[in-house]
Amino acid sequence: MKLSFTTPKTEQFQFEITGSKSISNRYLILQALFPNLNLKGLSNSDDTQVLQKALSASLQETTEIDIHHAGTAMRFSTAFFSALPGCEVILTGSQRMQERPIGILVEALRSLGADIQYIKNEGFPPLKISGKPLQKENISISADVSSQYITALMLIAPSLKNGLTIHLESKVTSKPYLKMTAQALESVGVHVEYDGNSIRVHSKTKIEPTTISVESDWSSVSYFYSCLALMNAGNMNISTFYKDSLQGDSRVAEFYQLFGIETHFKTNFIQLSKMDNFKLPQKIELDLNDTPDLAQTIAVSCLGLGVECFLTGLHTLKVKETDRLVALKNEIEKFGAEVIITDESLHLKPVDEFNSEVKIETYQDHRMAMAFAPLTVKTDLEILNPEVVSKSFPDFWDKMRVLGIR
Numbered sequence: 445m446k447l448s449f450t451t452p453k454t455e456q457f458q459f460e461i462t463g464s465k466s467i468s469n470r471y472l473i474l475q476a477l478f479p480n481l482n483l484k485g486l487s488n489s490d491d492t493q494v495l496q497k498a499l500s501a502s503l504q505e506t507t508e509i510d511i512h513h514a515g516t517a518m519r520f521s522t523a524f525f526s527a528l529p530g531c532e533v534i535l536t537g538s539q540r541m542q543e544r545p546i547g548i549l550v551e552a553l554r555s556l557g558a559d560i561q562y563i564k565n566e567g568f569p570p571l572k573i574s575g576k577p578l579q580k581e582n583i584s585i586s587a588d589v590s591s592q593y594i595t596a597l598m599l600i601a602p603s604l605k606n607g608l609t610i611h612l613e614s615k616v617t618s619k620p621y622l623k624m625t626a627q628a629l630e631s632v633g634v635h636v637e638y639d640g641n642s643i644r645v646h647s648k649t650k651i652e653p654t655t656i657s658v659e660s661d662w663s664s665v666s667y668f669y670s671c672l673a674l675m676n677a678g679n680m681n682i683s684t685f686y687k688d689s690l691q692g693d694s695r696v697a698e699f700y701q702l703f704g705i706e707t708h709f710k711t712n713f714i715q716l717s718k719m720d721n722f723k724l725p726q727k728i729e730l731d732l733n734d735t736p737d738l739a740q741t742i743a744v745s746c747l748g749l750g751v752e753c754f755l756t757g758l759h760t761l762k763v764k765e766t767d768r769l770v771a772l773k774n775e776i777e778k779f780g781a782e783v784i785i786t787d788e789s790l791h792l793k794p795v796d797e798f799n800s801e802v803k804i805e806t807y808q809d810h811r812m813a814m815a816f817a818p819l820t821v822k823t824d825l826e827i828l829n830p831e832v833v834s835k836s837f838p839d840f841w842d843k844m845r846v847l848g849i850r
């Protein structure tokens with residue numbers, strides 16, 4: 445899809461963004477445990493829809509469930525089905541899902557008594573799961589590959605007889621997602637104690653009827669911060685967001701101050717505007733260990749603004765929808781800039797003038813398409829397989845059109 449930008453007639457934009465897929469997928473598991481949980485404003489993303497479908501599958505006999513590209517759905521439902529007595533499922537996913545590691549979670553579940561077998565490669569989906577009551581109440585797990593393994597254990601913990609204590613080994617990656625899980629559990633009345641290196645989730649069999657409204661997705665809104673940073677003028681009112689967010693990616697508001705974007709929190713929306721007389725820095729350095737999904741957005745903003753950046757804490761990017769470090773290097777260098785990557789960092793040295801008419805490969809990764817789209821404000825470009833955005837944000841291109849990106 446070829447993209448071009450026409451300065452819109454208005455400088456004031458107003459729109460709404462779909463519910464957070466991370467929050468939605470946590471509450472879907474909790475709803476499966478506690479049926480009197482009522483959910484409003486769920487994400488319309490593919491990743492949420494596949495999890496909804498998986499959880500509503502009839503489990504009379506061995507059922508194959510295809511989770512496509514959805515990492516959270518794969519990890520959360522592995523734990524859920526393992527602890528569901530009597531169920532027999534085969535959990536599979538896309539080619540890339542079959543290359544994304546799950547061994548740490550499977551080992552943890554097995555040590556609690558789960559019956560899980562690998563169908564193809566040791567350590568990777570597809571999995572054959574025979575659900576049964578899990579016994580132990582203590583577990584140690586490596587926390588530096590994906591926080592989703594730990595979230596998966598936390599979400600099923602209330603259904604274990606004595607709850608579960610999870611000891612975190614090694615440096616914890618994507619930590620705010622664990623806090624999000626703890627807050628989701630607390631919001632339905634499950635008691636959680638979290639002291640940094642261990643998490644205790646108490647058992648709970650029933651909850652009071654509860655209605656939860658899912659907050660909009662902060663990772664999705666990052667692309668609008670990037671657009672505004674690259675545009676000459678404008679302000680945006682985007683709903684529904686609150687100052688006290690469950691989502692770690694709400695730090696995008698702080699990060700984009702570096703690029704002259706101010707965030708004002710109104711009752712239920714955010715107002716983004718450009719700071720007056722702002723002078724861009726020559727170089728920024730950020731540790732994104734807590735917010736890995738913002739890395740692509742920030743790297744491309746830097747390319748567009750001509751700001752050198754050194755991003756660290758990126759070791760998990762290699763095992764996401766694609767190897768995002770390699771994908772970023774390949775695509776950013778097409779514009780003439782230089783990118784140096786290691787296993788956990790990215791150093792971008794920008795160029796004054798871009799190569800034009802660049803074709804962006806998206807590698808089946810929604811965030812590659814969405815991170816590069818804002819660059820159209822500066823130069824015409826082409827995004828290959830633009831439909832990948834539906835993994836987290838199906839309405840993405842409609843919203844871009846509102847801003848003048850066609």
Ligand SMILES: O=C(O)C1=C[C@@H](OP(=O)(O)O)[C@@H](O)[C@H](O)C1
Pocket residue numbers: 465466467516589590591592595617618621736737760
């Ligand atoms: O728990 C979650 O909802 C997520 C956790 C993060 O993954 P890792 O913990 O694997 O970094 C993040 O990248 C992903 O998009 C969503």
Ligand SMILES: C=C(OP(=O)(O)O)C(=O)O
Pocket residue numbers: 513514515516517737764765811836
């Ligand atoms: C990494 C992501 O998702 P997941 O791991 O759930 O597939 C993402 O949405 O950027």
